[in-house]
Amino acid sequence: MRLFFQSKSFLPNVSHWRTQMIPINKLFPLLLAFPLLSSLPAQTFDYAAAGAYSASKNGHSFLVMRNGKIVYEKYTNNFHSNMAHRLASGTKSFTGVLLAIAVDDGLVGFDEKVADIITEWKSDRRKSQITYRQLLGLVSGLDGGKVGSAQDYAASIKAPAIAAPLKVFSYGPNPFQCFGEALKRKLQKRSPKETVTQYLMRKLIQPLGIKVSYWINASKGEPGLPGGAYLQAREWIKFGEMVRLGGVYGNKRIVSSKNLAELFKPTKVKPTYGVGWWLSAKGSPLPEDLAYAAGSGTQHLYILPKLGLVLQRFGEIGRRKYSHAALFRALLPSHYKAFGSACRGSAGFPALGGDPFLPPRVGGRARILLSNLPSGAPGLFYMGLSKTKFGGFPLPISLAPLGMKSCNLWVSIDLPFAFRAPSGRAKLEIPIPNDDLLLGHSTFFQALIVDPKANPAGMIMSGGLEVRIGL
The missing domain is CATH 2.20.130.20 (S-adenosyl-L-methionine-dependent methyltransferases)
Structure with a gap:
């Protein structure tokens, strides 16, 4: 007031x-x-109007959590609450948080050179300069690769650098899989050794009580980091609430608020992207403090800290185009x-x-x-x-x-x-x-x-x- x-x-x-x-x-x-x-x-927020808009654009689920409580939940277009859904590139938001956790653990630093562990990059004048922040901020100069066609960890590190760091934004799976390879090597140097899957589950998934329905290649120890997770709607929104609260869920500290905040800092190259998360553009019709995960087929997890809101949406592309701005005009x-x-x-x-x-x-x-x-x-x-x-x-x-x-x-x-x-x-x-x-x-x-x-x-x-x- x-x-x-x-x-x-x-x-x-x-x-x-x-x-x-x-x-x-x-x-x-x-x-x-x-x-x-x-x-x-x-x-007051018009949850029903936003849910109706989502459903009209071939939405499958629309959930709203306000200050930790689910206040609206709707499943439409033949989708049900007990069904798992692909997150597609919405998975990248987990990867960003996993980086912040690894920084908490002293495994890596945001501005540490990736070539310190991926030594094959040291002889490349561009790749040798790439930091973890640049890598997952997609501004490292590494070729992003074809969206939806992730290579395995080892193959991804062979992707060419198409520019020096902080010169271009290149969206795609390669940087995330490269991070997977770097993390894999770091974990193998620790005692006891862990796979990336084990680390992800121990540090992030299990503390949140998330039930993973399926995660591509997780059984091999190398979960797909650009887009491999399948979850039920209520499981994904738990993750969003932890992010909204600055790294806390229930009485558990999952990630430090300081390192989590680093994921939401934009770059001059791409002001609408942080580290694994999309950000509201300055002067856009979206709420100013909005951050969101986005995946192919209009999978979205929206975080609005000031309003105490987390919105979760599953869907698939239909004949009518989905719009972030239209959803928020309906809600607000x-x-x-x-x-x-x-x-x-x-x-x-x-x-x-x-x-x-x-x-x-x-x-x-x-x-x-x-x-x-x-x-x-x-x-x-x-x-x-x-x-x-x-x-x-x-x-x-x-x-x-x-x-x-x-x-x-x-x-x-x-x-x-x-x-x-x-x-x-x-x-x-x-x-x-x-x-x-x-x-x-x-x-x-x-x-x-x-x-x-x-x-x-x-x-x-x-x-x-x-x-x-x-x-």
């Missing part, structure tokens, strides 16, 4: 529909000092929604609404429009945090005892903004901070208009308006 109301970017403009404005510098002290009488309403819609009734004034019923061409999105603006007012009428816009309670009293509250027949208070009075409407119209325009914490929150508005001809009190009220902040 403090962030929303005390951010310097949250500075409203109030005007009639011409050019007159109340100076922002006069409103800023009010925003800092005015007492907020209502509590911030809970965030922005809208204006009128509620309650206005009371009649001398110019009719005042109409309060939102500008349909300016939806209330984070980083954007909300524009509240008021019309059907007496020409030149002064008044107040009220911003409220609740439409159910005000000052301990349930809403709406009838204002008839005050001489305002058929008028009601529909929203809590938390912040007032004065206006004058010489043309019979007014507007309130509010910049919305670009912060994911506001997503899913609603604020509420109502207007009081001075109208001496309307009733004994000489004032009328509009109906209420919900402003839901979304994408």
Whole structure:
């Protein structure tokens, strides 16, 4: 709440529909000092709408975990909860975390040269410079190889370097299998010796209680690291929750938060990719702190730490194209929604609404429009945090005892903004901070208009308006 109301970017403009404005510098002290009488309403997310969107794009599962609890679970298009599904390249997210665990263990360092253990690379001027961070960030210069056609560990290290490190982004299976070979060799030097499968299971899979349905080549000790895992939906989302919590699951520390955080640092070469994880692009229509695993056929595991959310989706490509942005617009819609009734004034019923061409999105603006007012009428816009309670009293509250027949208070009075409407119209325009914490929150508005001809009190009220902040 403090962030929303005390951010310097949250500075409203109030005007009639011409050019007159109340100076922002006069409103800023009010925003800092005015007492907020209502509590911030809970965030709400439209899980069903997002699930319906997923299903319409040949989705097989859609699960939502919020703050550690599954709050939505749906299986569609002939898929069921007890069925395992391929993760495809969603497996790469496990590989990134496995690297962070290996750094915790002192097996490798993010910026250690891979050629220290894959000694065949030392004579190659490009490969000799590759670090583990660059390798799994897919910016090492190594040819990524053909997607979906992973070679075994030993063969993958023969892949050519097509550029020097940090010059190109090359997506494919080779870098992940090369990491597998490097890890294999490191583990063989330890006592007792372990295979990559044994290490993966002991350090990551078993502590999370994940039941693996199948993992390509795991039985040979060399699990496919670019895309070999098959899991049930509830098993994959466990992994996502651990990542959201910074490396903890239940009372177990799986990976240090410091090294886990390294996986979500982008490079200049590819700002939308970290180490095994995709990242939200700056200025994209996706939540700013989003990180996600993605696999062929639209397998996705979305992590939204600020919102306490983990979303899991299985699917296959259908006739209708799947879109990340469309899914999140369904989950986090922005809208204006009128509620309650206005009371009649001398110019009719005042109409309060939102500008349909300016939806209330984070980083954007909300524009509240008021019309059907007496020409030149002064008044107040009220911003409220609740439409159910005000000052301990349930809403709406009838204002008839005050001489305002058929008028009601529909929203809590938390912040007032004065206006004058010489043309019979007014507007309130509010910049919305670009912060994911506001997503899913609603604020509420109502207007009081001075109208001496309307009733004994000489004032009328509009109906209420919900402003839901979304994408």
